[in-house]
Amino acid sequence: MKITGIESIPFSIPYRKPLRFASGEVHTAEHVLVRVHTDEGLTGTAEAPPRPYTYGETQESIVAVIDRVFAPKLLGLSPLERERVHERLDRTVGNPTAKAAVDMALWDILGRAAGQSVSGLLGGYTDRMRVSHMVGFAPAARMVAEAERIRDTYGITTFKVKVGRLPYTDDVEACRALRQALGPGVELYIDGNRGWSAAESSRALREMDDLGLTFAEELCPADDVLGRRWLVARSPIPFIADESATRAAEVTRELLGGSATAISVKTARTGFTASQRVLHQCEGLGVEIVMGNQIDGQLGTACSVAFGAAHRSSARRAGELSNFLDMTDDLLAEPLRIENGALRVPEGPGLGVRVDPEKLARYRQDR
Ligand code: MUC
Ligand code: MG
Known part of the structure; x- marks a missing residue:
């Protein structure tokens, strides 16, 4: 079987409400649908979400x-020549979501050719993941109302709270309000998207010490090399590297340099092939991983859950799989559903999903 063509189709679907965080905000899903075609008539599909x-x-x-x-x-x-594919893609530094979408579309083809699910081919550990929901910036009362609505509607009991605002006490107040409203049974962790300095992060962590947070993610820039090491050495909870560790080599650098003690794996930027390298690297080093979200649509989320459910170490924690809930519509013919706080891996060969041609025609921007 040979690759005969690769289509990249820009599409745009508005969000019902924007997601705001320290490094930016998203109002519209302006993503790219990637379709890899073969001479045997099999096509693989994936989604690239640009995050400028x-x-x-x-x-x-x-x-x-x-x-x-x-x-x-x-x-x-x-x-099947995935090593050759990556040898060629890796000549280019950067462009992670473009490379990842090509990789995942190729896995979709392999699954379809074998009549097997990609999740099964990757590891087949389980058929679902618990879901973690991301709560974006808003006044504390609105963040609480959002988390309560998501818990009551979808049964989700793990929340990643966006922090990194100044003054940092606004975020401490929001996290405290969330813990008080949701009670001790709910899991909370925080993500600063590099918004604070190491000193602000340290003060905020101290003031939230009684809130029982599970993780702190990317509170200050990894480029503040000594400040970040100082912070991570003092952090009472594991410190997740997300945007500072987007490739296996960066994961090595951040972990061995003492700038992170856990890793966010995002299929949107490392696809399946490189995500598996990062996952195995973390397993070998004894470091926890969390399945992150690049604010994916349903196709990207189907990829994250396929990968997350495939491995023991990624299925252990709730995965960030719910950003698509805020979109006004999506491309998939059969929408993903979160029930009892969990998302199942779509059934069927490959990724088990199908793009609805009418929806694609409505949202694509190249015609
Ligand atoms: C996250 O975990 O940071 C926001 C920016 C980005 O690159 O990913 C999202 C979520
Ligand atoms: Mg993050």
Whole structure:
């Protein structure tokens, strides 16, 4: 089987309400649908979500790098030649979500060719994951109301609270209000998207010491090298590297440098192949991982749950799988459903999902 074409289709679907966090905000899902075609008629599909403030990629840059740089290098290769595919993609530094979408579309093809689910091929550990919901910036009372609505509607009991605002006491107040309203049975952790200094982060962690937080993620920049090491050495809870550890080499650097003690794995930026490398690396080093979310739509979320459910170490924690709930619509013919706080891996060969052609026609921006 040979790769005969790679399509990159920009589409745009508005959010019902924006998600706000320290490094940016998202009002519209301006993503890219990636479809890899083969000479045997099998097509693999995945989604690339540009996050300009995190990786510098935009919808336009993803389309351009796939059309002009990646596709010409990959045509004629077999989807089974994944090492060769990655050798060619890795000549380019950066562009992580574009590369990841190509990788995941190839796995979709392999699953469809074998008549097996990608999740099964990756590891087949379980068929679902508990879901963690991300609560964005808002006044404390609105953050509490949002978490209560999500708990009551979907049974979700793990929340990642966005922090990193100044003064940091606003976030301490919001976390305290969430703990008081939701009670001790709910799991809370925080993500600062580099919004605080090491000293502010340290003060905030001290003031929240009684809240029983599970993790702290990317509170200050990893580029503040000594400040970050100082903070992580004093943190009473594991410190997750997210945007500072987007590739296996960065994971090594951050962990061995003492700048992180846990890792966020995002299929949106490391696909399945490189996510598995990062996961095995973390297992080997004895470091916990959390399945993160790149504010994915349903297709990206189907990829995250396929990967997360496939492995013991990623299925152990709730995965961030609910950002799509805020979108006004999506591309999938069969929508994903979160029930009793969990999301099941879609059944069927490959990723087990299908894009609705009418929805794609409505939301695509290239025609
Ligand atoms: C997260 O975990 O940080 C927000 C920015 C980004 O790159 O990902 C999201 C969620
Ligand atoms: Mg994060």
